Amino acid sequence: MGLFKAVKKPVIKSGGQAGGDISPLRPLYVPKAPPCGGSCPGGTDIRGWLTTIAQAEAYGRTPEQAYALAWEIITDRNPFPAVCGRVCPHPCEDGCNRTAKEGGVAINALERFVGDFGIAMGLKVRKLSDAQYDEPIAVVGAGPAGLSCAYQLARRGYQVTVFEGFARPGGMLRYGIPRYRLPEAVLDAEIQRVVDLGVDLRCNAVVGKDITLDQLHADYKAIFVGIGAHKGLTLGVPGEEASGVFTGTEFLNHVNSGEAVMVGDRVIVIGGGDTAIDAARGSRRLGAHVTLLYRRTRAEMPAIKPEIEGALEEGVQIEFLAAPVEILVRDGAAVGMRCIRMDLGEPDRSGRPRPVPRAGSEFDLPATTIIAAISQEPDFGPVASLRSGKDWLEIDEWGATTTSDVFAGGDDVALGLVSIAIGQGRFAAEAIDARLRGTPLRKPPALPPVTPEKMKIGWHKPSDRHERTHVSVGDRGPDTEIEFGLSEADALDEAKRCMSCGLCMDCETCWMYCTNSGFVKLPKGQHYKIKLEVCNGCKKCAEECPCGYIDMV
Ligand SMILES: Cc1cc2nc3c(=O)[nH]c(=O)nc-3n(C[C@H](O)[C@H](O)[C@H](O)COP(=O)(O)OP(=O)(O)OC[C@H]3O[C@@H](n4cnc5c(N)ncnc54)[C@H](O)[C@@H]3O)c2cc1C
Known part of the structure; x- marks a missing residue:
């Protein structure tokens, strides 16, 4: 103490x-508002569940009772704690006031601990109401945005039908993020809880093809659109039509669908985001030598930092300050890539230095497969009427679009994170509920933030942060989960590092x-x-x- x-x-x-x-x-x-909760896009009461575990004894609870209560607090906002405890880049930890002492609280590792506890104990979600409303709601897309919206509506007593184009639910959690980061059993267990609330999940149902949008407007009182962004952007260089050239999302989709993907022995991946890193690490697992081409430096790479480190330790070679010029093709197949060195110029609209090609610096790299993982966009093909002009779906702060019965959230609004999709799905569910019930819609008043200067940080005994450990590089199989969870003793200690800011x-x-x-x-x-x-x-x-x-x- x-x-x-x-x-x-x-x-x-x-x-x-x-x-x-x-x-x-x-x-x-x-x-006051603690920095952790304030920076969680999912809006989870992080301080609330951390202190529930930390103060278990003081409140006469067994640790198990405290974990179950913590799980209930998290799942009030986020149906996927075991998923997020693995893949969320945890912006909540960045501002943790404990950073000013010996390192922020390992919130993400604790979230995984609580999420895994919930799965192991078969915990059931708390419904918010015994009501059973007649108004049916349609959700398009079973990614984290759509499932979060469906979850929150089902908890409030609505009949929700989710239409999913792929054979299985989960969106990018299943078809983008590799298994070594997110085991399928974990994803399945957390999605099952949403289904167990009575959500009618219809897979292999592409809206705009298997059922029209007009039909949804006619049959449902509100529609939530969470179609994500699955269409990989192409490079726009000569040779892209050759065989052996994929977009990042396409490649990961093939691998995660369990298809036999032949990449040969030399893969070039282009890009610096999560998709590029996942494609590069995935290709390493298929036995290839992998070169990742990124046009800026490591400092500007948008991918999650530990993922970049993971790629490097697994032997992915990164060519910084290099960009593709042309895909070299022989007999219709990609055999290499002509690249050019870049220099960094003045900041562009993104605020990052603009990469400028260095004249005469072209060089060739051999390749058996080329993966363009530069970005992705929503596939509006079957649902073109949803598009706001050139833009993607445009929403207000509650997910409402300009079409009165259509709400949206997640990557089809702007490429983001799982936690953003979950948060936007919930906001839309709250807005749909308020509209159908005729109740006011309010966000809770903003509390003043609490910074380290306002606190007495020296009151807390020094306690080092508990880090997660990893399977050694040599022992990593194609699907082996590479990150270990915290032990119970470490989790309890770590939760006690929370300073209950504010x-x-x-x-x-x-x-x-x-x-x-x-x-x-x-x-x-x-x-x-x-x-x-x-x-x-x-x-x-x-x-x-x-x-x-x-x-x-
Ligand atoms: C490779 C990769 C790795 C990533 N890694 C991370 C990470 O580590 N951490 C993190 O926080 N975020 C990560 N992200 C981002 C994250 O996955 C997305 O932000 C999130 O999945 C968006 O959720 P969503 O529900 O909006 O869309 P999605 O997850 O894309 O789900 C959309 C769903 O809609 C379905 N759909 C599309 N069109 C139709 C239609 N017409 N009819 C019916 N269904 C349709 C799709 O099949 C899909 O299942 C990653 C993204 C990628 C691509």
């Missing part, structure tokens, strides 16, 4: 103060420091009450609160 245990409650004369200047201001508990954690510090006994302990969970009538404005409570929960106002 914290240092306060060693601090004796100060003995002072009546009306005195423990330290600091007397202030005309008085303490007020002001809940919210009381019952540490008693304010109560201990108040020489006028101005803090009354309330039943567990309700924290303390402040007796302003005895407060002399010494400010000590606000200065010492480790959580930054007390303001002087």
